[in-house]
Amino acid sequence: MWDYTDKVKEHFLHPRNVGEMKDANAIGETGSLNCGDALKLYLKVNENERIIEASFMTFGCASAVASSSALTEIIKGMTLDEAAKLTNDDISDYLGGLPKAKMHCSVMGQSALKKAIANFRGVQILEKPGQIVCECFDVTDLEIIDAVRANGLETTDDVTDYLKAGGGCGQCLDRIEQVIASAKVKG
């Protein structure tokens, strides 16, 4: 059963700011149909770089919808600089917390926001090199290898502490172990 807070349930059942925004001047998209969740974030930003409107379209589970809804509520009225500092924990906290296995839903919100800001400013966000190992926190194998080598990390717990990777659903822990081993061998 779902270990959701009342606030998550409420935002899922009655999401705020749903729908396509025709006159948006910043759009951020993340996730895909194949991944199992996706978010398209629309912003209207004024001449002072303040977000005056935000809306979303989301495909995903209840916590993905709730995280999207929460995100749009949080950022309305913020300047882009303020919004850029938003973390996935802020989204999760706003909802009274998310189950560990669902933290990636808040990460998705943060990632769509980053992309929307970059879109407004005309900046290109380069795709991270390497392969995603931890879906929950969007961490690649190359990032893990770098962290292992730079900090002498030994265990999956070390990696989780440094990069959060593996700290969500835990599905990737075996894979992280393999990456740690490969980092040591080739290092």
Next chain:
Amino acid sequence: MKIIYTDNNATTKTADEVIEEMMPYFGELYGNPSSMHTFGDRVGKKITQARKHVADLINADPEEIVFTSCGTESDNAAVHAAISAFPQKKHLITSTVEHPAIKNLFAHLAKEKGYKVTFVPVDRQGRLNTNVLYDSMSDDTALISLMWANNETGVIFPIEQVAKRANEQKILFHTDAVQATGKIEIDVKKTGVDMLSLSGHKIHAPKGIGVLYVKKGLKFSPLLIGGHQEGGRRGGTENTAFIIGLGKACQLAKENLGVMNTRVKELRDYLESQLLEKISGTSVNGELDNRLPNTLSIGFDAVEGESILLLLDRDGICASSGSACTSGSLDPSHVLMAMEVPFKSAHGTIRFSLSHYNTQDEMDAIVRNLVPTIEKLRAMSPFWKDGKMV
């Protein structure tokens, strides 16, 4: 709120008749069936009767029935017996769509014990690729284990045909019939399977009781070594009340097999046709004319299963999704992945599994909920626009 229970492949309501049958054996009739005294033997006689009811349901002989604690134990015991009987053989065959009780056990044997495992694929309709299966059979094969019917899609495997080939090549054949039992005819003599697992709580007995059928004359090493119970095939004092309950449940299942394949099937077909008619972008998973009569696996394009389940749950409707989303994984289930169901509908797949307790009104209530539920979720999906996928 009234519960509309359409998740019978997950578990079933314990029948009132079953509970009634069990009650005395929690209280005044507490004797040990192995005891010499008449008091214990009263329970022993009742267990003999239960064993006969179980045997009757699958056309076995009573002495071929071994009571266990659950379907998973039955599967483990069967595999243990097979690999103990042929310690020199290091090859196992199963399918890509098995229940975790077999899937993970075989993966464990491959990883820890050096077994080579052939996972036979299925096609887009969930049908077993028997060519791959037959080609992989060899003198080194210790066991073939295949589910009789799939828990998610209800697709029925050609058990009789495969068992015949296995017998010809003297390879042991086990079937996990946990989902098939009580829904379609199971005849161990006609099919010639060596071992078969079934589970009580899928056929209106309580949780915590299972059966392993072991063909007469088969060399068998018990998983639980202990006393002489179950003919030395499973140590441990009998779970008397539950065995007696399962006996009753098997008797009822046999009586209800006709209803299952007429009235329950009609309800399933009605629900299916209503949903296909009233909701666009909807598709049914699995081979349509070769499914369990109670199971409907149906995918809704561009929406996600957990969200659907939560909105169904608001009206007390119990069903399952085709994803492992609740466990944190974002992938669709291994069954839908093995069938290569497109992602667009795999993520939005819901399984309804009916029983004879369901009614026409309940099917209508599900349709009344789902039409606006899917509409609401599609209205916020970035992959759905103007009535179709984008």
